[in-house]
Amino acid sequence: MFTGIVECMGSIAKIQEMDMSESGGQGLSVIIKDCPQILTDCHIGDSIAVNGICLTVTEFDTNTFKIGISPETVRRTNVGQWKETQRVNLERAISNEVRFGGHYVQGHVDTTALIYSAEQDGNSVVYTFQLATKDKQYMKYIVEKGFICIDGVSLTITNVDDHKNTFSIAMIKHTQENVTLPLKQVGTDKVNIEVDLTGKIIEKQIVAALNDQIDNVESPLANLINTLIDKKLSSR
Structure with a gap:
């Protein structure tokens, strides 16, 4: 989970295609450099948002980190426009000590x-x-x-x-x-x-609730619809 408050900008040092056996498709391996301030507490497996994409650190040193990008992520995001030397927005996943200045961001690009x-x-x-x-x-x-x-x-x-x-x-x-x-x-x-995830959650809950009401012939919604139909028919 992230806040959408960018901690720093890094630069793309290297982009290369991963072989089929490693990625399961035409995925990419990317190295990001010039970002020492977000690597002081880094661990293998940590999540870092790169231009809003939640990605997993597979290697790192004091100045660079490496990530693997799946074919699905390449298709869904602007990764296809990335170029070496390009600047990217970076944010570490939130911790208990972080002030929540933005909003709930998953890093799951739509x-x-x-x-x-x-x-x-x-x-x-x-x-x-x-x-x-x-x-x-x-x-x-x-x-x-x-x-x-x-x-x-x-x-x-x-x-x-x-x-x-x-x-x-x-x-x-x-x-x-x-x-x-x-x-x-x-x-x-x-x-x-x-x-914003909130809209998706509300929509899902409303649709599920309406479907349950429609499927139940004794539900308040079904009774209301039947009452309205009966009133309409009796007024003719």
């Missing part, structure tokens, strides 16, 4: 979004992102003033356009200086998106 536009607004920059048509189902979890995690950064949604599959955030100057988004290209680069 999909990617295109950087649609970036407009200056005083010292802030308003970024707008667009989901692909095939990912429209995620728009129902994206609400104005709600949380969203973009490349591992916890941000507040300022505007939503369900017709265009777009949403916006306003990034203050401090955040601009400490995350990778300002280094990316508008109209070309994609970012990793993790929608």
Whole structure:
């Protein structure tokens, strides 16, 4: 579990494909460097969020760590756009001593979004992102003033356009200086998106509860529907 508060930026030192026997598919092995501040208490098997993706440390020293990325993660995230020397956002999994300044972030990326536009607004920059048509189902979890995690950064949604599959955030100057988004290209680069888990949980509970009510002919919902039908028929 993470907070979406980036601890530092590292650089991609090396990317290479893992062989079929090692990864079970076209997975990747990646080495991240220039991040000593998050490695002081590192252990093999620890989780570190890299651009919002929860990944497992397989090797490390005082300045670098190595991770393996599965084919499923490559397909679901923006890993396919990663290049050596590129900067990435890094955050260790939370501990009991961490102040919870962001929101609950799993590091389980739902999909990617295109950087649609970036407009200056005083010292802030308003970024707008667009989901692909095939990912429209995620728009129902994206609400104005709600949380969203973009490349591992916890941000507040300022505007939503369900017709265009777009949403916006306003990034203050401090955040601009400490995350990778300002280094990316508008109209070309994609970012990793993790929608707020709360919406998913509520939807699942409502659907399950409604299905249980519908399946039970003696349930309050079934009785209410039958009563409404009877009233409608008797009024004819």
